[in-house]
Amino acid sequence: EVHLLESGGGLAQPGGxxxxxxxxxxxxxxxxxxxxxxxxxxxxxEWVSAVSGSGSKTYYADSVKGRFTISxxxxxxxxxxxxxxxxxxxxxVFHCAREGVGGHGPHxxxxxxxILVTVSS
Amino acid sequence: QSVLxxxxxxxxxxxxxxxxxxxxxxxxxxxxxDVHWYQQLPGTAPKLLIxxxxxxxxxxxxxxxxxxxxxxxxxxxxxxxxxDEADYYCQSYDSRxxxxxxxxTVLTVL
Numbered sequence: 001e002v003h004l005l006e007s008g009g010g011l012a013q014p015g016g017x018x019x020x021x022x023x024x025x026x027x028x029x030x031x032x033x034x035x036x037x038x039x040x041x042x043x044x045x046e047w048v049s050a051v052s053g054s055g056s057k058t059y060y061a062d063s064v065k066g067r068f069t070i071s072x073x074x075x076x077x078x079x080x081x082x083x084x085x086x087x088x089x090x091x092x093v094f095h096c097a098r099e100g101v102g103g104h105g106p107h108x109x110x111x112x113x114x115i116l117v118t119v120s121s
Numbered sequence: 122q123s124v125l126x127x128x129x130x131x132x133x134x135x136x137x138x139x140x141x142x143x144x145x146x147x148x149x150x151x152x153x154x155d156v157h158w159y160q161q162l163p164g165t166a167p168k169l170l171i172x173x174x175x176x177x178x179x180x181x182x183x184x185x186x187x188x189x190x191x192x193x194x195x196x197x198x199x200x201x202x203x204x205d206e207a208d209y210y211c212q213s214y215d216s217r218x219x220x221x222x223x224x225x226t227v228l229t230v231l
Contacts, residue, residue: 035220037167044123045159045167045210047220059219095166103173105154105214111166 002026004112022079022096030074033099038092125223132229143194143211151192154214161208
């Protein structure tokens with residue numbers, strides 16, 4: 001069974017940093033692209049970033065480009081999101097997501113429960 | 122404002138059929154990118170409901186179906202049940218901004 005467990009969230013000050021982790025199990029981690037998707041309180045879903053299975057290719061939403069860095073350690077079956085220069089608009093639940101295969105365009109086939117990141121002074 | 126447009130809310134009585142629309146443009150749905158649908162029950166993580174326009178993952182009832190045409194897509198739910206009350210999101214890919222989601226639709230079962 002696929003399982004994704006996020007950690008590392010919490011309270012950060014504006015301008016501060018946080019590093020999220022996502023421990024994956026139940027599948028061959030290195031063969032799947034992974035993403036982070038966030039949801040601000042009471043709002044909809046917003047894709048944040050994606051990384052290829054090997055980790056060699058990374059992609060970012062314009063809203064986080066230059067501030068966030070996605071990475072993965074396939075030996076530890078773990079996905080990361082380093083978040084710098086945080087702003088209040090980054091307050092959200094961050095979901096770790098496995099990308100499904102096939103079709104024309106990416107999608108999520110499994111979601112983690114999510115971890116809350118609150119940016120406030 | 123979301124790149125994909127969904128109605129904020131829809132409602133229906135138990136046993137009825139409801140549809141949720143998802144309108145995009147020539148840079149996403151109209152460019153041939155697949156549309157996917159997610160269901161988010163209150164207080165839980167989203168769950169994949171329909172992938173690649175009209176495919177159901179294992180375990181999703183056949184009461185749920187997807188359709189895509191031109192720059193739009195729709196999700197149909199037949200034989201509406203109380204447990205279907207949730208938020209529904211469409212998602213595709215855009216050649217300019219990459220992944221895009223609809224703003225979400227709240228389904229209320231009357």
